[in-house]
Amino acid sequence: MENDQLSSAELPFTRDQLVQKLKDALTDSRFHHVLRVEQTAMDLAKTNHVDVKRAGIAGLVHDYAKQRPDADFIQAIKHYHLDPELLNYGNAIWHGVVGWLFVKNELRISDIEILNAVRYHTVGHEYMTPLEQIVYMADYIEPGRDFPGVDEARQLTFDNLKLGVAYQTKQTLAYLVENNKPVFPQTIVTYNSWVPDSGLK
Numbered sequence: 001m002e003n004d005q006l007s008s009a010e011l012p013f014t015r016d017q018l019v020q021k022l023k024d025a026l027t028d029s030r031f032h033h034v035l036r037v038e039q040t041a042m043d044l045a046k047t048n049h050v051d052v053k054r055a056g057i058a059g060l061v062h063d064y065a066k067q068r069p070d071a072d073f074i075q076a077i078k079h080y081h082l083d084p085e086l087l088n089y090g091n092a093i094w095h096g097v098v099g100w101l102f103v104k105n106e107l108r109i110s111d112i113e114i115l116n117a118v119r120y121h122t123v124g125h126e127y128m129t130p131l132e133q134i135v136y137m138a139d140y141i142e143p144g145r146d147f148p149g150v151d152e153a154r155q156l157t158f159d160n161l162k163l164g165v166a167y168q169t170k171q172t173l174a175y176l177v178e179n180n181k182p183v184f185p186q187t188i189v190t191y192n193s194w195v196p197d198s199g200l201k
Contacts (some may be wrong), residue, residue: 011057018060021107026067033144034063040138047176048161050130057070058117058135060106065099073098074131085185093184096122124169130161137164164200 010121013021023031041059045052073094077086080101086094100119103109117135120128124136138176141164149171157164173191176183 002078004050004083010109012108015060018057022060022064025064028065030066033142034060036142036144037062037135040142041134044134044138044157045131047158048134049131050134052112054111055131055134055138057109057111058114058131059138060108061103061114062118062121062135062139063095063099064107064118065102066095068095068099068102070094072102076101089182089184093122096120097184097186099161123184123186124165124176124194125186126193133161133165137161137168140164140168156158162194163198163200166194166200170195170200 019035022034026034038056038059041055042052044050045055066180070091073091074087076082076098077094080099086097096119100115103118104115109115110195113129113131117132117198120132121135121139125132137153137157141150146200149167153167153171155165155166169187169191173183173187175181176187
């Protein structure tokens, strides 16, 4: 879909209108995070010959549901008959895996690539498209991020997007295990699909 244009049916709001909706939905710090992810996603899209507008919109809206109350997610999980196992997790998982439904219904975005990029930006999955990889990584390496290894992650990602995905997936799983955090099953599937044959040292 590199050369496809987003139609008004797939994206009824302008970028400025989306920005205002994000600003209304998020704290100031989270709002500035999504703006940085938008720009990072666009930069990665240019590097990887992926539709820049689609990447920017996906980056912009990826955290739209991040600061909603838990009750909204629980209601959505039940209403849409999602896997009840989701109820054992929390916002860190929900805002992507469930949050894409709020993006679809409230921002009225119907483009499936954008919706899937939002859906999988926290846990990944085994067959991520280039756009999904871009949002997954842009969220991880945007300029406001500061953690051990982030500079290596940035360099890896801009040199080889797939290696960046493998790096983040490996580091995230290691962090969860080291800190005795629950691991969402999809995270393990993502790890098994992206890390063992990646060539990472």
